[in-house]
Amino acid sequence: ETGVTQSPTHLIKTRGQQVTLRCSSQSGHNTVSWYQQALGQGPQFIFQYYREEENGRGNFPPRFSGLQFPNYSSELNVNALELDDSALYLCASSLEGGGTGANVLTFGAGSRLTVL
Amino acid sequence: GQNIDQPTEMTATEGAIVQINCTYQTSGFNGLFWYQQHAGEAPTFLSYNVLDGLEEKGRFSSFLSRSKGYSYLLLKELQMKDSASYLCAASDSNYQLIWGAGTKLIIKP
Secondary structure, three states, rough: OOOOOEOOOOOEEEOEEEEEEEEEOOOOOOEEEEEEEEOOOOEEEEEEEEEOOEEOOOOOOOEEEEEEEOOOOEEEEEEOHHHHOHHHHHHHHOOOOOOOHHOOOOOOOEEEEEOO | OOOOHHHHOEEEEEOOOOEEEEEEEEEOOEEEEEEEOOOOOOOOEEEOOOEEEEEEEEOEEEEEOOOOOOOEEEEEOOHHHHEEEEEEEEEEEOOOEEEOOOOOEEEEO
């Protein structure tokens, strides 16, 4: 069984630019969640997608948007990048769209974004 | 508000036992989760508790007291590879995980 894969692993952008991060979920998982993790902090929930629909959103502005595709892969888009967006972006997949099983997450290795 | 508190850093000796505490306040509660994160890597799932009591899984055990909003992760027979950050996360009424900042565990020979 394949795990969660994310791309790119590292990228550097300048303030005001836009970025797209990609995630392939673990085989058999239909739910994808995105997290932002600043250095030395725990992950902050951005949003979750279940069967191509947004299924919950954290306290992030609308310039953070996402998509889930029929094969359950997902994208995170961030517009008008700000310096504070520099962080590790983690994608995690799980089996269910809700319930305890949705919190048993398999994480990808992350995409480290630096905004200059 | 919703909040998770756990110590920032702990140090322990190889072969010993260490207990990492976590207190939580959430809007509703649907379980307490522990994840391990090695430096530069993604978090990996360790355990979860929904009911009060102790869950044992090999060298790792996790305890929950819902009335006290308290959990701990117990690591026995510590090995050098256990050096990592341990993240406590509580699931709220919407089954969204609220994460602590993590406890960095340093194992010394």
